[in-house]
Amino acid sequence: MSPPSPFDVATLVPSNRDLLQAVRTGRKGLALVPCIAAEEASREALRMAESGVTAIAMREASPAMAEAARAIRLPILSLQLVATREDALAARAFGADAVILDPTRTDAERETTASDARSTRMVALHLARTRAEVEQAVSRGAKAIVVQAADAKGLRPDPEVQLNLTA
16 A cells, blocks of 8 residues: 555646647747756746746656746646656646656556546656657657657767757
């Protein structure tokens, strides 16, 4: 049995901010989503919104994300990989509108977690580090993919590189 959740699942409000719609405005199918720091999250989120970005990302689902979500109307992508239903629901509780599925999980586990995320109207995104992983996600019907690579065209893996969202 799982430990009790630090939030009440019954009080979760479904997402009403559409990350996929926001990133469709990207050039040539590539949308760059700025990642803001947890420090002064609401101020930084407001600054990003005023600069015209269509979505923001944060490294982890946390009270800082909740603060940013209250400050803006832009969709928020949690960069913290989700592996379980609890991970997905916790991300939503902190204000995430989209999450990234843990690529180390089996296809069935990822699909279950994606379904749990979609139950709160969040977008569940695949993470790809190579061209083969991108092609695999596309063949499964992915509408958008988070790409982590040194070169988005060549898709050479590099774990030190920021995550980019391809729609």
